[in-house]
Amino acid sequence: IISDRMGDPKTYSRCKKDTPTGQVFLYSQGLNYIGRYKESAIVDQRLSVSISVGFVGVRKPTEGLKGLTKALIRAHDSCGRVCRVACRNGSTGAFRPCTGVVCISNEKPLMYGNDYDEATTNVFGYKSIREYPRFMTENVFISFFCDYPKNYPFAKNVTTISHAEKILRNRSFTNQLSSESEPFTKKTMYVLLLTLTLAVLHVSNARISELPAPEPLQECYQKVESENVDSYIGSLYNWHCEHMMSGNLSSENTETSDPQAAEYIKQLYEKSLTIEAAPARRKRQSTLPRCVRKEYRMLTLEERTKYHNAINTLKRDTTVRPNKYDVIAAYHTGVNNARAHGGPGFLGWHRIYLMIYETALREVDPTVCVPYWDSTLESQLTNPSLSSIWTPEFLGTTQGAVVAGPFANWVLPNRSPLIRNVGIDGEPVTTADVTNILSRSRYEEIVTSPTVPARYDIELQHGSVHVYISGAMNRLDTAAFDPVFFMHHSFIDYIFERFRAKMTGDPTAYPTVPTNTRHVSTATTGLPGGSRQIDGYAASLANRVTYEPVPTCSAAAPSCGDRFLVCQTSTGRCLPTTRTTRARRNVDNPNTLDTCENPTFGQAIQNDYCCSKTCDTNQWAMIPVRVVSVRPPKFQNYSSYPVTSGQLNRERDIYFPNSNSRINKYIGGRLANPKTYERCTQDSPAGQVFIYSNGINYSGYYKEYVIADHRQAVSVSIGFVGMKKPSPGEGVTKALLRAHDSCGRVCRVLCKDPASKQFKACSGAVALSDQKPQMYGASYDDAVMDLFDYASDGDCPRYNTDDFYITFFCDYHNKFPYSRQRSYN
Template sequence: MKLHQSTPSWSFLHVIFLLVNLPSSCAIIEKDDLPPEIQKCYSNYAHVSLRDVVGQTLSWFCEAPAVRTLRNSDSPAPQPLSSVRYVSGLVDKVIANRGRRVKRQAAIHSRDKCVRREYRMLSDYERNAYHRAIIALKHDTSVEPNKYDALAALHTGLATRIAHFGPNFLGWHRVYLLMYEVALQEVDPSICLPYWDSSLDNELDDPRQSPIFSPGFIGGGTVAGNGGVVSDGPFAGWETPNDGPLIRNIGGDGELFTLESIEAILSRERTRDIVPPLSLPANDLEFHHGGVHVYIGGIMNQLDTAAYDPVFYLHHAFVDYIWELFRTRQRALRIDPQLDYPEEFGSPFHAPNETMGFNLNLTTEQGYSDDLTTSYEYDPSPDCSERRPTCGSRYLRCNTTRGRCYPVIPSTVTPEPPTGMPGCRPGQPGCPTWPPTRPPTRPPICPPGQPGCPAGPPTRPPTCLPGQPWCPTSPPPMSTPKPTPPKQPCKQEVLPTQNNFCIDGMCDTNGWVYVPVKVVSMRPPGLKKYDSYPISNGKVSKTNDIYQPSAYAETNRYINGIRGVPKTYDRCDDTKGFGQVYVQSNGLSYSGIYKEAAVTDLRLATSLSIAYVAVKDPRNGPVKALFRAFDSCGRICRTACKDPVTGRYNTCSGVLNIKDVAGKPKQYSKTYGEATLDTWDYAENEDCPSFQSEDNFLTFYCDYRDNIPWSGVKSSHSKRDPKAVVPMNPGHPVPQPSLPLTLRECKVSNDCILDVPCLTGKTQCRSYGETHKCRGSCNKYAVCNYGQFWVRSCPFDWSYHKHEHTCTSLNRCKKLTLPRPLVPNQTRPTWNVSPKQSSYFQHLGQRAINHGGPFVHFFG
């Protein structure tokens, strides 16, 4: 009886003990649920294996568009009246140009369209002029704060929801690029927006070695460095309105476009297959575009700030180029891309009858209209082959094995002959005369029979640039290309990350506190051996190294027995002895991102490291933030939170609430130095400090699972067919297979049919630079580019020789007279050209041929 009476008293004390230790009464950091917007996106991709896509890109894809909504900051800051008027004026010009072709006089334009070329195909003069136009917009304060930032502000607030994660992504950014191009042309009418084909840089083992990141191009990164605050190049020292200096963290994580990803996109037939919500990530254009944002890092890593970095427009011009390639293929399949706006559009912002924004009445569906492309066209991305082993740029070389162009190291580029000051335009005071007086590089083409011409057929000019279709197929002796990109020594280095320390537009390190997190990393399956071997009876056994989990049955059971190797970046190499895990916090109750890296020992079966992640100081009010971690190969790390009662770590969402509670042990520190002292107890024993593990609330587990940790679906770790297509949402149709393959011909466009079969129903060709003559045409031919044929025309009235695969002046095509409307009873004007003028015009024509690029379209 006494025992029975004493039992309640003990139970009562036990209940009191539990109440005292409840999370709500003593924990400064508490876990929270994943916001519904992000959870819904992860649920849509629950059955997507990370063996097929890069996990970090998928995480950015789901979280980046939703974070702005979660902060309740859809409405952008009020814009000055001058900014509103300026943007409205650009909108008016885009609308005025829609549906009509604008006659331009600048040399780099085609007869009636602005020609957008790959960034490296511009001459140094043209590229510097482009940079100067951007800088002029930045310095023009007639609009508040300046014209460049006024344009960039359009890609903030609610616009990020209208323009992303849906089919309006394509049309919205197309209109945005047109506005930017018009703004540049107000500074310099000769400017056409170039695009940056980042898949060419991905041909290098280390894309950071590309001249793209050198001071002559976008700058902001030393060779094989990753930048930080941009201090070199045309945009050095730039400041953003609310997010501090222009920052890039190049190549720490993220991924540039790959050849495979572009071909996967172009293999589809309907727009619904390349944009959310029905697309698979492997075929999704918006998905792959996100990897480039992460690769550049810094300002580009956030949707609200990305447009403040000029590289944003170069990147999105390439996205628009890929979309135009896709639309070209649709037309060949008798699909009108203007009418192919997906019926399943996801967010109401992407409904076909919703307005696009920009203070104009264009609907999202009208963003697919061909009227928007009548003022510009794209030059194909540089390509090459064994037959044409040059790429047409001093900054590119040809890998004849892959038939791909790759960038050269900046120090190996031969300087272009000086033509005056950088970006100096002809006619400006202090600029040299243009064109510079130089002896002609080759004689004019002399038609047979003309007085003074040699007998016999004319020969091709000796200085014809290799790679141009009317030039000889063999390269000149002095320019033998290297067969493969040079292998750069891989430096075992830890890349730093520069943060802007901005919170809600105020950039100050003092506004942050540091939260210690543990990073538990498993040995990657790619690290087979570490060349450290056991010795038995005086003999070395090289079957397994001493760190290899498979050498120990119990360890192998947990490490390699259930793990897969999800897809990673192409450049990833986790066979070294150490790696990096990038940890970051993304504010949900405030605007701000902080990113840091932990170094892990990849030799060990399981390694432990500590990272300090900063968040907004909670002493000014409770803070909510989303914590994520990815290894240096882009694989997702799982999140686990500490149970304050049991002390065990259990799976959690990575969303943490942090508050300041007086008198309780702090789980964060005001500075990095304090965080170190709080993690390691030097006060107790200065010589041998102890690790204070009880203050680590969050742990990341990097263990190569093949599914999204927060999708609600556990990894099966089972092998599956990588070609199997899984619908994104139950009830949605699985993408249909391609049209039956035509065996005798390949239709490229309505005016170009080839007398060779397409490779497959999805991929027209494989060999880059492969050319074929269009059936029934004298001067049209098709060139293989990204698995699809691209129609080109020979210059002047030259014909295409289908056996030599070149344009030739021997058999000339009949001249086509462009129709020109005539006033009644009016005859066409005749031009009286003097011999001197004729010689000058011929000289200009030869210079155009030497220059290549868009002049093919200008004269073709």
């Protein structure tokens, strides 16, 4: 439907290729006055069809026919390709092709604002629905359709300016709504952008409905009800709670799934208990010496090669089905994750698990110990994904299927390739995170419990790296299938050991905090061998490993002891070389280390499309969602200013909420400043909002993002989020839908009320069935075609706002948005 009518218009020579985020310029040219106005809308060029909102100015009309304003309204993209223009038909409300020549009066009904302030509050309906604004498409008169037609879009349009003037003379303007005469001053408009993706029309048959939040999830949310949102990253707390929910709802009982696998893990656990516990002399019954764990980059080339070879040997060894590595990784899945996460067992459980894995490696090569990855080193780079640790010598591929490095072409048991999406979301552990944790003196102050503030919770903070690496690491059920998991947890164990060395009280005493039955001291770890949660805190276990600290440096001694680390003398820290600096083994001025690389904005997210144990795109339905974004708190200035009596007023830009009284009334007074990732020192004009689903009655996760216009006081975007497709006779599919921006600030979720058709606050837990009415697409193809209704008018498609069930509202509230939702059993 789309591709057949597309041409390939000539572009500026600088436009070698199109980017994920684009601009469409909107402008007006006065016809009965001398004046021109130009602005841009930000568009999502990844999607087959996307929608954006912008405002264009014309001269404000005065009383009577002589006061009419006449202007030409046009749009083109940043490469010079012209967009078609469509106007709303006064009788049908539908859009149809028009000249873009308009007449504007000050008679009612008005479809414009007398200023930006009024135009924004009108189009988002703040006057009628203050708490949850809606995008009032009925206030839009002009729609630009950027579909790159084969012919120049205005060459055959016979409608003229005199036609518009004739209509105005015949009858009152109020009764003559036409495509050539309609009032606006700062006019609201769509920008519809079509890219080169083929779309084919299908018919979907589906129903979506709201559910209460699962009880384990709601209990977790309520822990931060009284905490300030500037003390923790909301999206990280979401991840923490959602994965505790997944473990608690899981029915899979990993430890009894395969007797051969259980016997292998038991043998490794028992062998780990014989490791030498004292460095001074080797016990006669010991089978392995005590391990010294180094930072990954401090391994010699020989040590690193042996370590990688040992891991791959486990992966190839099928004497235990499916292979030894995957058997170990599988014990970090299912109900075991509820034992390993969400309480005081977290530290000890992973210590035992890490020892089992290390013992397996040492059965291959007794000289191998699990190194730790100190990701606080990467956190000091503007773009940590450019660190030399993400090169073939170390961890390899960062984006998509891992095809380079020691773990290239690995396949998971569900037959999905090992996938990463490094740096798109999340962040490495920061030095502030470690400092906060080590500032406490008792276990009861750092383990997950209702009494521990989020910023001191070591389990919560460890999740940032899972989100940062993403892919397999993003889900606890698949995280251990990426070997980086064990190096990350080796670093968390190092922090645990540093805490033990400085804490007050008995370091072997199990934390006494309110918790669930899986995290009491005598509860099983679920790992074969009979270990209990308290055993992870034993001194005998701690004494079987020692950690070599990360090197430091100074101006007097600038060496870091490794070519992949370089000294920053201003801080005395050794930082990773990047892909641009790694060749410089001697840095003349270490204080000028290149840490200002471009961010990962616009990178694609590779999903695995796995539902439980099968991975296939055809298993997923696509739900259209709308994202309404308020201008974020850290975007302080857009360099376009109001003009008064010929003078630029540089105090505030034209869109700044506080400069507009109506906007400030509804928006500005309620804005908070939630905590963000450290890299988010300021917001940019174009931003990202991540939208995702997490299965409730299936194991599956889908993530994508929309592009938001941060310049505007309020903007709207659309996107599509995947859920497991319900099948006839198999019941409904249940999932949790969430959104947060690229700095970790959480968005509220609204669902359409079936009676009033208005959006209201909801839990974001939804059920999908194959019953009518349709509110999703059986594929991306279906979802796009239904949303833009090409079937009824392929030449000028209509934007079907009725197809949205979910709206995300990103308004930077002063409370965690889900802490007061109701729950169900």
